[in-house]
Amino acid sequence: MQVSMTVNGEEVTREIEGRLLLVHFLRDVLGLTGTHWGCDTSNCGTCVVWVDEKPVKSCTMLAAMAGGHEVRTVEGLAQNGELDPVQRGFMECHGLQCGFCTPGMMMTARALLNENPDPTPDEIREAISGQICRCTGYATIVRSVRWAAAYEADRAEANAAPPEAATTGGAP
Incomplete structure (x- = not known):
């Protein structure tokens, strides 16, 4: 077919x-x-x-x-040559060891952050509860997702900040 x-x-x-x-x-x-x-x-x-x-x-x-x-x-996940924050979080916080479960964990984590941009550790554990990691004990995976959430929040805050007021002739 x-x-x-x-x-x-x-x-x-x-x-x-x-x-x-x-x-x-x-x-x-x-x-x-x-x-x-x-x-x-x-x-x-x-x-x-x-x-x-x-x-x-x-x-x-x-x-x-x-x-x-x-x-x-x-x-x-990566867009325009830039890693997704979830991918970066797994790198920064050592969210993988053998890497076998990592792609599925990342896809689930990205979906979670799309729905809930600031999940608690318990909410992250709930979201990934249908997946098995035999190496990490999940603590580094939870930290990785929290890192991605914080990174995205920081980027959103930086993008929302008003531009510095333009000055002319040294006047404030």
Whole structure:
């Protein structure tokens, strides 16, 4: 069957088997290997991508079901050559160790910050509760998301500040 969707802003159309999972379509057909495949049972959350801006475990969705929709993977987080604040937060606060769960965690964290720009640590833990990290103990992941939230708040505040009043001839 033929399936068409938008992936990271690009329209793609491919001939696929109807039983192909979205995770395998992204990785094997499109070569977007940032989305990891861990369990096929929706338990680990390493395969989280967005479908129409909502986090979805791509191992539980057929590629055909994503037809006509917008899919965003971890490769689509960075914009205009600049890392997303969530990606920067994971770097700054060591939110990853082995990195296997990281793409799914980042996609979930970005979705959380889009809905709630200042989540508490408990709200972050709740948001990522459907994902398993076997290395970090989650503390650095929570710190990474908090860092991203603070970074975005600082940028918003800096952009909202009124420009310095222009002066002429040294007068205030």
